[in-house]
Amino acid sequence: MVALTRFVTAGPGALLPALFLSGCASVAEYPRPFYPAVDVVATGETTPVGSGNADAADDPAIWRNAADPAASLILGTDKKAGLYVYGLDGKVRDFVAAGALNNVDLREVRPGFVLVAASDRSDVAEPKIALFRLDGATGKLTSLGVRSFLAAGHAPAEAYGFCMGKAQAPGELARAYVVLKDGTVAESALEEDDGAITARHLRSIRFATQSEGCVVDDRTGLLYVAEEDVGIWWVDVRAAVLRAEPFAMVGKEAGLVADVEGLAIAPQGKDGGVLVASSQGDNAYVLLHLATGMPSGRFRISAGRFGATSDTDGIELVLGDFGANWPGGLFVAQDGDNAPQAQNFKLVSWQAVVDAVGEKP
Template sequence: MTALGALVVGGCAASTAEIPLEQRIANAAPAATVQAAGETAPVGTAAVDAADDPAIWRNPADPTASLIVGTDKKAGVYVYALDGKVRDFHDAGLVNNVDLRSDVAIAGTAGILVAASDRNDPVRARIALFRLDPATARLASLGKVEAGAGEAYGICLFRDSTGLYAFAVLKDGTINQVRIDVDGTAPVGRIVRSMKLGTQSEGCAADERTGRLYVAEEDVGLWRFDAAASGSPAPVQIAAADGRNIVADAEGVAIAPAGARGGYLLVSSQGDNAYAAYRLEDEAYVGRFRIAPGSVGSTEETDGIDLALGDFGPAYPGGLFVAQDGANAPAAQNFKLVPWASIAKALGVPE
């Protein structure tokens, strides 16, 4: 058993951070390398762990006008253009993760809904809601809804025939499913069920085709839940943070659906600065990759990630992967942009 395997099985007798990075990389499964084609401007909070989680909105009419929403968990929410320039900043305080959905009924008209996990109150989780204007790239606050007792951490949105939901992942591993209605004068939220993982959890993503919710438990691995409000609360483990495919912490989670059941599921293997890829169809392991130094630098200690397939213009013709960069010295942390075509080629999978 490797040192990391003993660490996980033995109940985290020592933290992954205490094992030298070179050893973590040596013990892990091989990882292909890709390079980022772009990056965002640094977040405003300098010299501290601040940038955290991105969400991608693809503009179907003009893919080059697509937008990236990202959090500075010490200050608020940014909107970036694909060239990395800041289009807007909303002073929302301590917001951790972010997700968005298009074509949501907002105050009587269809719009882009942005939801962020709000931990301004460390003992009472909330969800901060915004409308994103695609023409101006500006965020407008809609208000907040309650998400349960505890510290807000991860968030992801999910829609099915029964409504729109947010999965609020609390720091202790509680996952509250909150039904959200933003079609009135003020947003309304109601917790419809709760699920639980044993330890600190954060990243999540939901597949609306299959009704599956994926959540990363940082020191344990990746889990799947039934995303339906009436579904079973029991988790099924997809992958362990065993020091091979995922090196703890398991952080950001992103999915990119394709076709009826295809596409990819990615997890940030933060402990060795890599990303693990799985097929959505059968949840089988595909491979791993790292973002290596290039014209805009590498990524380290990635928290949040997002992936969207489709045309994003000449620089990202097959899709876009965005990863938080935890070490962007001498500047503050930011987000790196990678063409999906580069990742697919490195992994040897179809685009």
């Protein structure tokens, strides 16, 4: 193993060095390892997505109904067709045929206004953000339109990953981060103008290879990005210049097996807790201490009443009471092989994960 210097672009002409460990050959040239992990079982699942015989289900988001946790909702993308809304019983509450939506996130930007946004890859040359409003009482989505955000004349680019962070300036509803398939992460301000929501591109940072999963820790202002064959990086989005720093790299030390896919956060206190990552290469999920990037546990969703998961892309986690089956929080994972049915999303009690790995809630 040798230390190599890696360059990440954070704007026109800017090269930022970061260190990581790498061998002389790519990850794909070696047999994938299979690291130990504890088993948990799902306590629910969603109705399969409508696109059968395809890699279609991709990324979930969770809206917790604070007044009635059992009435909370799950959103999930069918990247061939659109966006689903599910109840905790897994049944479909709504579906919007919105095209090739890949990753989804949501924010309650003000009381009663749940803003849902997704990366729209319907046009592989023109990345867009699809916007919706979620009615928590009915589970219905209202389309707010699709927004381009890059300047005219940009090079062809395909939208891929997506996540949102809190607003950072007056007039903003949220910050949007679109991970393009070439490794670029574009930051935009979602703003409200005379009742319409616009996406104003602010700046970008580029990773060397394909990236997708991302999540923002609003407490610290850190954006975490999964570069699939390399590992997880953090970026301080409060800083004047975006700089990528290594958080946890693929390999035994972090317990990550490429591809590294979906990311989610279990916060604790002011800035503690864990980052959860989909270690797709060995069908596991890794808990990484936010303070150090070191693993505190690994788990797999094993066969049970609702089946195991494999080849997981997107994940989501929200802490809090979701009813009897999810008293300490809800973890949702895309299942890449739900045969003989189409792909779907599995629901897991976060308390069951905490108990299994011994991690403090």
